[in-house]
Amino acid sequence: MAGTLDLDKGCTVEELLRGCIEAFDDSGKVRDPQLVRMFLMMHPWYIPSSQLAAKLLHIYQQSRKDNSSSLQVKTCHLVRYWISAFPAEFDLNHELAEQIKELKALLDQEGNRRHSSLIDIESVPTYKWKRQVTQRNPVGQKKRKMSLLFDHLEPMELAEHLTYLEYRSFCKILFQDYHSFVTHGCTVDNPVLERFISLFNSVSQWVQLMILSKPTAPQRALVITHFVHVAEKLLQLQNFNTLMAVVGGLSHSSISRLKETHSHVSPETIKVWLPWELAEASAGHSCPHVTDGETEIRRD
Incomplete structure (x- = not known):
């Protein structure tokens, strides 16, 4: 040829x-x-x-x-x-x-x-x-109680679960979805790609929620440490997209302003976390969000 x-x-x-x-x-x-x-x-x-x-x-x-x-x-x-x-x-x-x-x-x-x-x-x-997007339950339907704590999971186990979710969502994206996004510059009429981006945002928000749900600074510091270790495992698994979602959650202004909480984080954890924090800072503390059918960059 x-x-x-x-x-x-x-x-x-x-x-x-x-x-x-x-x-x-x-x-x-x-x-x-x-x-x-x-x-x-x-x-x-x-x-x-x-x-x-x-x-x-x-x-x-x-x-x-x-x-x-x-x-x-x-x-x-x-x-x-x-x-x-x-x-x-x-x-x-x-x-x-x-x-x-x-x-x-x-x-x-x-x-x-x-x-x-x-x-x-x-x-x-x-x-x-591949084109089916899971529909949320109707408002009037009885809701099941579900836990999003995952406190019992080791960092590698949680990283593997998150990677599986990423894989399932990524498998549904076809070339036509990328082509549509590049052509139109947004995710209008592109529910599969919109859901994929939404997963990224949801992971970041979930990380913030898990930290902020703890009542004391030492407890919040333990959750931060746990997610830093999860980020390490995501890096080992080469799941860079979910890694940046976790980094985005840990770097969010709602977490970074918790000075007392950060004072309880060990120097070893800070040493691991610092390069990612610097990388996030150099990117302008930005992460993708989907609003009104469009992808935008939100800065804190």
Whole structure:
């Protein structure tokens, strides 16, 4: 593939698409999977997926006229790779799925079972759960009593629980969500990304609540120490997003002004915490908030 594309000079979508097709040999082995995957992942910035599929259909039809059996099978291998690498796109994008079904129908019409067998869109599982956002209970519904203390959890256990919540929320974000946010500059009509940002804010607020719920300065200092250790474990788990949510909660003005409380925090804990506090200060004590459907930076 490197021999057919000069990536340093830039390429058109058509050139990249041709290069991705030529990256496969007739047996389906791909020579440059990283570049093929990158193109299939990032192409929506430049062209809708349904239009890209239409181009593949056109290339296949043209290759039939040119009697290029090699180009035909390579095109089918690229479609198969696309489906296996990004199956959710084919379940959630109806227009894209219809384009691929049209290509498969053409292959079946020709009696080309070998090529048709490479394109199996019917076995793609449903990914509608990715777009579902949990709804809060109606106001009139009986509420269950739930504890948010988690006092019994060790720092690593709590870090793992928070990381799992982050993972579940992150898994629901699709490329189209990022594209929508960059295009519109807000999370309007983007409930999945809005909920992800809301999780960040909720963790920060929860950290503040856990500290402020304690009646005495020594007790509040113990909670601060506990969350500093949680932050350490989040760093070990490389969960930087939740780490910054915890740091944001600990650095909030409602906590930083508790001078007596901080006097009970050990020097060892302060030594661990200080670099994060400085990093937060250099960022202007900012953290993301979602209000009225928009993401803004709130400064204390």
